[in-house]
Amino acid sequence: MKTTQKSPEAGSSPPVKQLLDEPETVTSIGTGYRSLYNVTCLSDEEIWTSGNDNLMKLFNINQEESLLKSITTKSGNWTYSIAVTKSGDLVYTDLDDTSVNIVKNEKIEEVIRLQNWGPRGVCSTSSGDLLVIMVSDDKQSKVARYSGIIEKQTIQFDDKGKPLFSSGGYIRHITENRNLDICVSDSEAKAVVVVNQAGKLRFRYTGHTPAPKNKPISPQGITTDSQSHILTADYSNECVHIIDQDGQFLRYIDCGLSRPWGLCTDTNDNLFVAQRYIKKVTKIKYLQ
Template sequence: MDPRSTAQDVHRCGLCETAILHSYCDFCHVNLCKPCIGEHISDGYDKHKIVPFQERRSTLIFPKCEMHPQKNSEFQCKDCNNIIVCSSCAVSKQHKGHDFVEITEVYKTKKEVIEKDTKELENNISPTYEEIALEVENQLANLDGGYDKIRTTISKHGEEWHKEIDIVINKVKTEISEIKVKHREHLQKHLKEVKQIQSFIKQTLLALKELEQSTDVSSTIEYSSTIKEFSKIPPKVMVTMATFIPKPIEPRKLYSLFGQLTSLFTATEETALSQSQPKSSVRELCDEPELVATINAGYYGLHKVICLNEERIWVRGLTGDIKCFNIGGLLIQTIKTKSGDKPFDIALDSDENILYNDRKTRTVNKIKNGLTEELIRLQEWSPVNLCVTSTEDVLVSMYNDSKTRCQTKVVRFSGYTEKQTIQFDSEYKPLYSGAITTKYISENRNHDICVADHGAGAVVVVNQDGKFRWRYSGHFSITRSKTFRPSGITTDSQNRILTSDSTSVKHCIHILDQNGQFVRYIDTCNLRYPGGVCVDNNDNLFVCEEAKGNIKKIRYLK
């Protein structure tokens, strides 16, 4: 058997294809035996780089200088749009006094980016798309079974009816079939889009792996990361299966009385991919919320609580003190505001530095390592409430009490820079009430901006672009008051929204889903005048009792 056709065959010369290789041209990427080296470099030795085979792909291939073709470009001029130049250009009058960086450093940095992007695609983004595709495929697999159950229910209900209504039953079944077709189309379209992106990811991975092996400086430094684009996970399609609601048998108006089909409901859930944020599993609500702990903060008018874990629970009240407790009620730390006035709201950034606003000085301040730094200073507006977003922006609700009328808005800041103003809906009507009352803010995991507008008696939600999504004004049974005054707001890992309601008639927490639909109340645990609310990293709920000065920890998820 020809040894060259077996898996154990040794490497052969790329020119003669017979002799065992000895060297390698690191410029042309060709295997060479000793006799063929001369033939290979016959067109000019300087054009080639002959190295031992074991040292192949160890030589960087620099681009030639446009001004001095005989020289390699080994520098990048930072003052000239990062053009690459040779040493002669670097000392020329054209580049006198300019800042240069060695191109090998740029090459090394880009290689690190390529390696990081490859790992991100392989370990995070690609598996995420695999999960999305699998979820949609499972929905498609269960589609027939789910709709078959509905058809069975329809049939059983139809058997109770007289034969003359069979035509009505068939008509409803036809509608179900049409809805199923639309349901399937929605899922198949989403699956197609996801798989198309998966294909792009695979192509990108192949290209990145080639770049990882490449020693071509030009193609490497020209690489532009696509991680940001791929990290924009497509909206999660949520198609709610239709249901059949039977009605009592009445011979007249057969079709209208036979039953009701809910429409096919399709919603999207924006997903932000983050390496630092673990994926959350589905967690159901407890049958009965449980009071886990009660902490007495020691002063009246407790309005805000922030908690990441049981060791550091931050609160603020009606004094200039911002206090930190542990779950056992031990006072860990007290921070005083710079002006001595009470902070109207507090927040935590990703480094667990405290942010607070001061309505007297119209500022938002950060306390870091015991020092107070002014982040934002407003001119004609006064800050009300604030929160820090997942992208480290700061959202501030504010009011302008002019002589004509009071205006309120929410503004997004990045550092000192105002990035976005949210004030009106598509018809240029104010989104928020003009009353100078609390407008607590929270960002959902789909980047919706949720505001508890106490003056309007409503929770107002806009998307990341500031476009109005929905408004919730309370969910009232016969026994409940028709007054809703949200006094705090937070969101959990399931995109649910929790808002406190402390009117004189009732003391409870409203739980809503991400689309503003009422889910349930938390009106147990002996809550009295609940105000500020937050959830920790484990979805435990912390509630301020304003009058008593207590913080209550409540477990509401299984």
């Protein structure tokens, strides 16, 4: 693991919370997909999910009859990634028709249509922009920042002109940290790549030894919390890595997870983990 300079916090600092000695599983719900991939928080109780079909489902994590609504994608394709905007609208990427779409009042609007690039992960930033990590037809990777339909920023190369992200059509997810760093899980590179708001490389996190199953990291979903921790799902080691905002390993969440994929946190720093094959979202408390 290689780290660079410190990054200051943006805005006022939240109350300091300590990591629990042992993370606690709060509850789990089934989702009904054949394979479950993504989860994102609408509120502290309501979560959007998506899997290997054309439905995006909204659940209440605390209700026995938890399914609240289902939305069918405009194209009929699977969603690659989902996120919730500051205003509470659902955003999803459609890799097959190279679009980024927003759901408002259960109606789907196309926000971005890409040419020669396929969108992977998407997130909504604190400023209301969208960050999209995408792969070109010739397998280059970049992050683009959008304000509405306007592309405001592209992040692709480091100061030496070398690609920041791996080539190939592999799994990539993205989130923004509290300090405005942009965090990308790059499964082909077996790394979490973090750049600052200007797109300058801060560090690459390549795992911690020993890992729960002694395998190289396979980062999938990625999220952050009020403490500016970065959390990424490790598909191969069936755990979640927690690192600080400067890339230092803090601990694993290793509590019987099965093929974790998507991650999100709510405003109380509860973690939600989408587990691919058992098709469940598990809520975990890991901070005091």
